Amino acid sequence: MAGRHTIPKFDRILLIRCGSDVEDRLWDFPAAPEDSSNLVFLHGDAVESADRLKTLAVRSHAASFQVCRTSWCRRHPGRAPAPPFELSTLTRLIASIAAGAGRVDSDGLSGACCSQGSGDGGYLLEIAFAPDSPRQAEETVEWLLAAASLELDVRVLFSAGGLAHLRGEFAPAWRQFIDFDLAGLYAQTGNRVDPLDVDARCIEPSDAIGLRGDRRQVILL
């Protein structure tokens, strides 16, 4: 239909947000079999790796290599990434995941996570790192903005260092999701008594395990 964009569906998606050891992650990513398609998507600081990964990317035979347009343009205004990398958007990535990606490997800022698309619930974004800059915090909020713009059932779990997103200067951006009732925010606080500046639901580690198990996809940011 004219004016309507097709959302591609991938069998496996590798999301890289961490700027270090990107070569190793890409090297370990399997080539896509002939009848399937894979996607490698760089976001945040990881987009800095696109230029030096181009040769490795060509050799690894993944179907598509994309970088987040917003992340890229913040760091490299006025220039495109080297092929085979191409610009795409966070919203398109999330739409592809929602279209039924078989497996999502997320290499986040606090570790790696593999999600097989099981469970009946919606999506869980897990944040376990403290932002080291306003830009890093902003690029984390943009995940939930993109998911909310698609009206997906999304919850966000903050744990460990990730609780820093819910305090001080970083807190206001997260409040909008509660004020507009767009997503459930959960804070795995355990025995911590430091107050949060966002009215997230405080849960125990055992509840967090249940939350992860209930979700269709878990993406570790």
Added chain:
Amino acid sequence: MSDPSRDSDRPAIGADGHLLDRNGWTDAVARQLAARDGVELGEMHWWLIRFVRDHFDRYGNPPLMRMAVAALRESGVEDASSRTLYRLFPDGPIRLACRYGGLPAPESCI
């Protein structure tokens, strides 16, 4: 040499059409910015511009379209939809409300 994008009544505007300094924004500036695009601001335009400015001040980013629609419904326009907002600003309601509201161009592709 004088800056052609600025005169005594008009604050400086960047290449993207947005104010370089949002502190220079006034209602009159909003009308001037809209007039450059041939838009005459009516009551509903002003509602959206003020909503977007308030959201930006409160949360640090422009609202999603669905947030603006929800707020418009809450304000009494019960049948509000994204179409309602696109009728106001066909080239992008939130983006243009940011521009006429003196806010920076939205960076995000969302």
